[in-house]
Amino acid sequence: MMVPLRAAPPPEVQPEATVTGKGLELAFDGVTKAFGDVSVLKGLDLVIPAGQFVAVVGRSGGGKTTLMRLIAGLDGPTSGTIRIDGTARRGLQPDVRLLFQDARLLPWQRVLSNVGIARGPGWKERAQALLAEVGLADRAGDWPYVLSGGQKQRVALARALVTEPGILLLDEPFGALDALTRADMHRLLTRVWRQHGFTAILITHDVAEAVALADRVLVLRDGRVAEDITVDIPRGARATGAPRLAELERRILGAV
Numbered sequence: 001m002m003v004p005l006r007a008a009p010p011p012e013v014q015p016e017a018t019v020t021g022k023g024l025e026l027a028f029d030g031v032t033k034a035f036g037d038v039s040v041l042k043g044l045d046l047v048i049p050a051g052q053f054v055a056v057v058g059r060s061g062g063g064k065t066t067l068m069r070l071i072a073g074l075d076g077p078t079s080g081t082i083r084i085d086g087t088a089r090r091g092l093q094p095d096v097r098l099l100f101q102d103a104r105l106l107p108w109q110r111v112l113s114n115v116g117i118a119r120g121p122g123w124k125e126r127a128q129a130l131l132a133e134v135g136l137a138d139r140a141g142d143w144p145y146v147l148s149g150g151q152k153q154r155v156a157l158a159r160a161l162v163t164e165p166g167i168l169l170l171d172e173p174f175g176a177l178d179a180l181t182r183a184d185m186h187r188l189l190t191r192v193w194r195q196h197g198f199t200a201i202l203i204t205h206d207v208a209e210a211v212a213l214a215d216r217v218l219v220l221r222d223g224r225v226a227e228d229i230t231v232d233i234p235r236g237a238r239a240t241g242a243p244r245l246a247e248l249e250r251r252i253l254g255a256v
């Protein structure tokens, strides 16, 4: 039997992202983090809806990595609560994955095994499919040392996605790449974010990167969110350098 096709909505109301809705909501209630006498985060109140792409910018030492470590469960807040989909976060959780500036691949494992690090039934097929998604289908049998920096980051991205995380934390993942490779990675990340629907939190020093990728940019200053800026420009229009984009960049730079 033929399944009737649903009529596509007119282009002007078509949602920009085809998110499958696996992202998790992240909430901070009065989150404080102190190291000795120094408060790095000072009572953060924030809700990041499921599936949103948020960039966090701020000066060096502003607490960005500390924030990531708290979300990842690598460290706990001094006071306050972090909730993931309404539940207080405790310790490491498999639905939150991290991507760092260095790919951190296991040098003694081939590319396929690096991606399929969480074994289990069907892991090879799953790892192979993810390698294809990041454009490395033909590199499954290679050792990590033969890959370029950008290719290593693609493998790390595939590995992060293998457990279908609800939240992906990206701590300056493209900082070490050249401009062209970085632009390729931006396109790839946008594509997989749409495809997989995770909530993305990207730390970056690069304001242009923040407004190119995110729905929302948080400026972290003196342990607080100094600015919370919505990037109200469709992604398709961002590459062309819309005047509104330059205006947002100036505003963010001013706040940093």
Ligand SMILES: Nc1ncnc2c1ncn2[C@@H]1O[C@H](COP(=O)(O)OP(=O)(O)OP(=O)(O)O)[C@@H](O)[C@H]1O
Pocket (backbone or CB within 6 Å): 035, 040, 058, 059, 060, 061, 062, 063, 064, 065, 066, 067
């Ligand atoms: N384990 C720790 N013990 C003591 N102080 C710490 C610890 N971790 C971080 N800090 C301090 O907290 C402050 C914020 O550090 P954090 O790494 O979060 O900043 P950042 O915004 O990520 O900086 P960068 O952009 O340079 O990576 C810094 O002053 C740092 O020295």
